[in-house]
Amino acid sequence: MDNIEKKKLGENILVYYQKMTPQGYQKIKDEIADLKKDRPRRIKILQEARSLGDLSENTEYTEAKRDLGHLQSRLRYLEKQLKYAEIIEKTADGKVDLGKTVTLKFDDDAETEIYQVVGRMEADISAGKIAFDSPLGQAIMKKKVGKTVKVEAPAGEYQVTIEAIE
Known part of the structure; x- marks a missing residue:
């Protein structure tokens, strides 16, 4: 549970x-807003399907x-x-961290x-977003430009060099 921070609330919680x-x-907030806008339409569809009669054989209702x-x-x-979100802002310490964009050279x-x-919820490799707790993310976290690190991934080990951090 490296990516999840525990905080004690009260005696045993x-x-x-x-x-x-x-x-x-913000992306999650936007999706929630979209779902809330769509909910009345779906309720109306359910009500219309219910009015069609016998619910046991009503596929529209189901x-x-x-x-x-x-x-x-x-x-x-x-x-x-x-x-339960903990929003992490970018730091200006010159190290790889959550929210920063990194340029990596794959040495092989x-x-x-x-x-x-x-964060894990945002990760999408096809969009160029890696989770900080993924094997690659863990290997580069808190490292500086010029550092070469070994990544231990399920498919095998490889090395990357950090070329830029923004």
Whole structure:
């Protein structure tokens, strides 16, 4: 649970906070707003399907009920993510950290890639966002430009050199 910070509340209650960037927090807020806008439409579809008659053989009703349930489940999940989010701001210490963008040279093939280091909820390798607690993220965290690090990934070990940090 390296990426989750425990904080004690009261006698025996521990709360786990998920680290994320301000942009990741805002993205979740935006998705919540979209889901809340869509909920009345889905409720109306459910009500219309209910009015079609016998619910035991009403596939429209079953689908509408399932869709509304999925929406509400996703909404609860996202609201919990916001409730227990710890927003991490960029630091100016010249080290790789959450929210910073890094240019990495993969030493085995001399390829250069640019990634933003983000929280687990925001990670999307296809969008150039790596989780700080991923094998690559862990290897480069708190390192400075010019440092070469070994990454121990499930597919095997490799080395990267940090070329730039923004």
